[in-house]
Amino acid sequence: MTEVPPEHGHIDLEKPNAARVYDYYLGGDHNFAVDRGMAEEAIAMWPDLPLIMQANRAFLRRAVQYCAERGIRQFLDLGSGIPTVGNVHEVAQQAAPGARVVYVDTDPIAVAYSRKLLQDNPDATIVDADLRDPEAVLASPEVAELLDLSQPIALMMVAVLHFVTDDDEPGKIVARYREAMAPGSYLVISHASAESRPDVGPAHADLYRRRTSTPMTMRTRSEVTGFFEGFELVDPGVVFLQQWRSAEVGEQPERFPGLAGVGRKP
Incomplete structure (x- = not known):
């Protein structure tokens, strides 16, 4: 169980908080009893959840590696969550020393913990901002200092768009970031879906709606594909x-x- 850092405001x-629940799924310790209680309730409903979260984290690492191998040296990670092993900056800077990373949450x-983790890393920082406000994110001093938006970047939206409701028009949010991205940039998305598990997916989303301040919206493959409009x-x-x-695709990938x-x- 984490201690509450004294340097930030009311918690x-x-x-339960979605970022802290996710941290618990991944085996982290930056969470509280209320988060663990909800996570255990969700796991009782859907026992594969921790494995799904681990698969999501593995995708993030593969995607960062892919972008780094194609020359990307700038990463903007929206809704980055609580620091855990295999962060974007760890993968990116191992693949390409000097790669610059800005987290947003x-x-x-x-x-608080991102600032503590990154305090000795001159090429990584975090912005305290809401990804639903692209203008504020893109105009932040941290982005201006570390990222050159006239050059290609990788925009990471990993396990976060399902916490943006339809009323907030996620497609328009993604489009605004796309407009600010230089040609040759990459968009990385993972998203919750009940496509192969209609038996438990909707109930899981309902749990987030009832218990947290960040309701979850499950979306279909066609809806998620729509976020890539303007990208190849x-x-x-x-x-x-x-x-x-992935080099290790199981026999039942739909399980995750x-x-x-x-x-x-382009």
Whole structure:
């Protein structure tokens, strides 16, 4: 169990937080009893959830490696969450020393621990901002200092768009970031979907709606593919998490029903 860092503001310890619940799924310790309680309730409903979250994290690492191998040296990670092993900056800077990474999150725990983790890393920082406000994110001093938006970047939207409701028009949000990205940039998305698990997916989303301040919206493959409008989808397209350029695809990739894809801006 994490201690509450004294340097940031009020933390609601009465309501589970999606970032901290995700941290618990991954085996982290930056979470509280209320988060663990909800996570255990969700796992009782859907026992594969921790494995799905691990598959999502593995996709993130493969996607960062893919972008780095294609010359990307700048990464903007939206809704980055709480630091865990295999962060974007760790993968990117191992593949390409000097790669620059800006994380973006509004959760006070995520922001505080990211700042602590990155305090000695001159090529990585975090912005305390809401990804639903692209203008604020893109105009932030941190982005201006570390990223050159006239050059290609990788925009990471991993396991975050399902926390953007339809009322917030996620397609328009993605489009605004796309407009700011130079040709040759990449968009990386993973997204919750009940496509192969209609028996438990909707109930899982309902749990987030009832218990957290960040309701979850499950989306179909066609809806997730729509976020890549204006990008050229990298083979194999929008697929289950384990199917995206993994050397170890299980016999039942639909068991891990999150959808993942990478697109390149021409």
